[in-house]
Amino acid sequence: MKFTIQTTVLAVVVVTVLGCTAARQDKKKLYTDTEKLPIDRKVDSVLALMRLEEKVGQMNQYNGFWDFTGPAPTGGLAAQKYDHIKKGLVGAMLNVRGVKDVKALQKIAVEETRLGIPLLFGFDVVHGYKTVSPIPLAEAASWDMEAIKKSAEIAAAEAAAAGLNWTFAPMVDVTRDARWGRVMEGSGEDPYLGSQIAIARVKGFQGNLTEFNLAACIKHFAGYGFSESGRDYNTVDISNNTLHNIILPPFKAAEEAGALTFMNSFNELEGIPATGNHYLQRDILKGEWNFKGFVVSDWGSLAEMIPHGYAKDLKEAAMHAANAGSDMDMESYGYVQHLAELVKEGKVKEEVIDDAVRRILKVKFLLGLFDNPYKYCDEAREKAITGKKEFHDGVLDMAKKSIVLLKNENNILPLAKQGKKIAVIGALANDKTSPLGSWRIGADDNTAVSVMEGLKQYKGNELVYAKGADVTVGKTVFVSETKINTTDKSGFNEAVKAAENADIVIMVLGEHGLQSGEGRSRSELGLPGVQQELLETVYKANPNVVLVLTNGRPLVIPWAAKNIPAIIEAWHLGIQSGNAIAQVLYGDYNPGGKLPMSFPRTVGQLPLYYNHKNTGRPESNEPESVFWSHYTDVENTPLYPFGYGLSYTTFQYSNLKLNKNSFGKGGSITVSVDVKNTGKISGREVVQLYIRDLTASVTRPVKELKGFEVAELKPGETETISFTINEKSIEFYTANNIWEAEAGEFKVFVGGSSDKTLESGFNYTK
Numbered sequence: 164m165k166f167t168i169q170t171t172v173l174a175v176v177v178v179t180v181l182g183c184t185a186a187r188q189d190k191k192k193l194y195t196d197t198e199k200l201p202i203d204r205k206v207d208s209v210l211a212l213m214r215l216e217e218k219v220g221q222m223n224q225y226n227g228f229w230d231f232t233g234p235a236p237t238g239g240l241a242a243q244k245y246d247h248i249k250k251g252l253v254g255a256m257l258n259v260r261g262v263k264d265v266k267a268l269q270k271i272a273v274e275e276t277r278l279g280i281p282l283l284f285g286f287d288v289v290h291g292y293k294t295v296s297p298i299p300l301a302e303a304a305s306w307d308m309e310a311i312k313k314s315a316e317i318a319a320a321e322a323a324a325a326g327l328n329w330t331f332a333p334m335v336d337v338t339r340d341a342r343w344g345r346v347m348e349g350s351g352e353d354p355y356l357g358s359q360i361a362i363a364r365v366k367g368f369q370g371n372l373t374e375f376n377l378a379a380c381i382k383h384f385a386g387y388g389f390s391e392s393g394r395d396y397n398t399v400d401i402s403n404n405t406l407h408n409i410i411l412p413p414f415k416a417a418e419e420a421g422a423l424t425f426m427n428s429f430n431e432l433e434g435i436p437a438t439g440n441h442y443l444q445r446d447i448l449k450g451e452w453n454f455k456g457f458v459v460s461d462w463g464s465l466a467e468m469i470p471h472g473y474a475k476d477l478k479e480a481a482m483h484a485a486n487a488g489s490d491m492d493m494e495s496y497g498y499v500q501h502l503a504e505l506v507k508e509g510k511v512k513e514e515v516i517d518d519a520v521r522r523i524l525k526v527k528f529l530l531g532l533f534d535n536p537y538k539y540c541d542e543a544r545e546k547a548i549t550g551k552k553e554f555h556d557g558v559l560d561m562a563k564k565s566i567v568l569l570k571n572e573n574n575i576l577p578l579a580k581q582g583k584k585i586a587v588i589g590a591l592a593n594d595k596t597s598p599l600g601s602w603r604i605g606a607d608d609n610t611a612v613s614v615m616e617g618l619k620q621y622k623g624n625e626l627v628y629a630k631g632a633d634v635t636v637g638k639t640v641f642v643s644e645t646k647i648n649t650t651d652k653s654g655f656n657e658a659v660k661a662a663e664n665a666d667i668v669i670m671v672l673g674e675h676g677l678q679s680g681e682g683r684s685r686s687e688l689g690l691p692g693v694q695q696e697l698l699e700t701v702y703k704a705n706p707n708v709v710l711v712l713t714n715g716r717p718l719v720i721p722w723a724a725k726n727i728p729a730i731i732e733a734w735h736l737g738i739q740s741g742n743a744i745a746q747v748l749y750g751d752y753n754p755g756g757k758l759p760m761s762f763p764r765t766v767g768q769l770p771l772y773y774n775h776k777n778t779g780r781p782e783s784n785e786p787e788s789v790f791w792s793h794y795t796d797v798e799n800t801p802l803y804p805f806g807y808g809l810s811y812t813t814f815q816y817s818n819l820k821l822n823k824n825s826f827g828k829g830g831s832i833t834v835s836v837d838v839k840n841t842g843k844i845s846g847r848e849v850v851q852l853y854i855r856d857l858t859a860s861v862t863r864p865v866k867e868l869k870g871f872e873v874a875e876l877k878p879g880e881t882e883t884i885s886f887t888i889n890e891k892s893i894e895f896y897t898a899n900n901i902w903e904a905e906a907g908e909f910k911v912f913v914g915g916s917s918d919k920t921l922e923s924g925f926n927y928t929k
Contacts, residue, residue, distance in 0.1 A: 315367025342393025577750025601680025679715025
């Protein structure tokens with residue numbers, strides 16, 4: 164018999180009269196005999212059976228708390244959580260992974276609770292699970308949306324095989340301050356590039372939701388990347404103009420791409436913490452954007468409204484969060500303790516609860532958990548999927564595309580493959596954990612291919628390794644402060660001897676993988692510890708140095724930029740790091756990455772970004788004048804700008820054309836440019852389109868990225884690259900507080916970076 168509205172009513176009667184046993188007997192029918200009903204009717208059929216406390220339970224998420232294949236916990240918080248799961252007072256878990264544990268916990272929720280509603284299992288699958296990809300900031304440097312999508316697909320497949328069905332990714336926060344540790348987790352400083360990457364990652368994680376996919380979670384809504392002074396969890400104080408024109412576009416793009424969940428952020432905005440912010444969650448996300456998924460708090464952010472000074476206690480915090488549209492409470496215990504009482508007191512309406520629960524149940528239906536709660540619980544599949552060669556090949560491709568060549572004086576790169584003695588210096592060159600980067604908590608230590616291991620694949624040269632100096636001291640773990648080596652230089656002499664006897668020196672320096680990420684803000688961005696001194700000491704012994712930077716954020720490297728002949732930005736590239744770096748160093752892969760964040764000359768320039776506004780005094784025509792917007796001790800410009808990146812070949816831009824000089828409402832303009840490979844080897848160039856709106860109802864940036872295309876060119880080959888500019892290209896959040904295109908004069912720029920472009924112009928008339 165198929166499930167109908169009438170059987171819903173009957174089931175409610177069954178539950179009421181016969182109690183829990185009869186309800187459990189009807190579970191399979193209630194949740195699987197509904198195939199032909201619209202999904203919202205399926206959701207309502209479950210909601211109609213639920214008591215208030217059970218509804219609140221769906222809004223409660225707990226962290227893992229015991230060995231789920233062992234005996235039940237007794238006493239303390241673990242026993243309380245266990246009891247809540249058995250009573251149907253938990254809707255989701257996080258940090259429970261592996262088929263055995265997931266299945267054991269799902270079994271309790273499905274087979275021992277009154278209604279048997281399955282759990283969601285969330286995890287920070289940020290850039291891979293076991294087979295770790297480059298950190299997201301590195302992937303952004305590829306400007307390759309298909310590769311980024313593929314990376315997310317690999318992460319989803321492997322994580323889903325481990326029982327997971329929900330990832331707390333992608334992070335789409337735009338940020339302009341490299342001091343903030345979480346820059347490694349996002350896509351950099353530009354809202355357009357960030358939007359394209361958000362779409363790619365959502366589609367990669369979620370797929371079509373019929374296979375073994377993960378529900379994406381778009382974080383952190385909103386403004387987290389603008390934390391004052393780059394200090395994590397700090398206050399955010401920005402204009403509405405910045406919120407709408409810079410911060411929100413990647414979130415909107417992710418929502419339009421079908422993201423199932425959002426996560427609010429730790430920061431306040433307009434004096435109201437994001438978790439309790441009605442404007443963000445109800446007015447914009449669920450109102451203006453009509454988002455149909457659910458919003459989860461960040462870890463403990465509901466309770467953090469108390470030290471923020473916005474709520475006097477946990478009960479009031481729960482009231483603020485629920486009324487503002489935060490649907491699920493992650494590890495604050497505010498909803499499970501107080502929400503039912505708040506409903507009974509009339510401080511939170513039950514329709515607010517019903518709306519949140521509908522959203523949560525809908526995601527569970529979309530993931531297929533009601534049809535098969537154990538869909539993600541196949542141990543044979545877990546064993547077969549994890550660490551597949553296909554996955555390693557995919558992340559190697561992603562890693563190579565993420566590398567940016569910053570400098571290559573006198574073509575010192577690529578390296579000759581025979582007859583050279585090469586000194587490899589730096590503790591990070593022999594490290595198999597640091598390349599995994601931050602936010603890789605599903606991976607195992609010592610599983611990355613080190614730079615030394617990658618270089619050893621090439622047999623024609625003699626390699627000599629010298630550590631030089633440790634980057635960190637003591638054990639480096641995710642939950643602890645990373646202690647930096649600031650005193651031990653005992654390995655310098657060995658490094659100098661190795662350099663003196665070498666034809667060329669490869670120095671692998673930078674940040675340990677856990678020096679960036681959440682809680683890893685830095686006030687200085689030079690090479691940590693004694694590494695700068697090591698670099699200068701080795702350079703004196705042998706100036707033929709190739710500097711390989713491994714880091715999670717832009718670094719301040721003015722001395723290296725001036726003195727070192729070749730510099731490669733290699734980020735934290737994941738499990739295939741050493742192979743990717745070696746293939747680039749030896750020229751088997753020609754680097755084509757472009758920076759997604761500007762590299763500052765000094766930390767005092769931060770925040771720093773290419774799409775800044777003009778001041779009333781942007782520059783002076785008088786060389787000696789002091790009265791203009793500048794520093795007296797350093798240039799305004801970045802050391803390496805957004806969009807910058809070299810190649811082992813060269814490219815020439817010419818013949819910039821617009822097919823007309825103006826267009827009106829509903830029209831468009833085609834921009835074309837010829838790009839020629841003027842070097843001796845094939846190469847990849849990211850051709851970038853920027854626009855400037857010269858006058859508007861609110862001031863506009865000096866330049867904004869509006870498109871990019873990748874050209875793969877053989878030596879001597881020329882390709883004409885075309886872009887279309889239409890109304891959507893020039894829309895912004897105007898003084899009317901709406902998105903619209905305003906009539907006016909525009910400049911258009913096309914080139915290989917944000918600072919080196921050809922220029923033309925057009926007009927838009929309404």
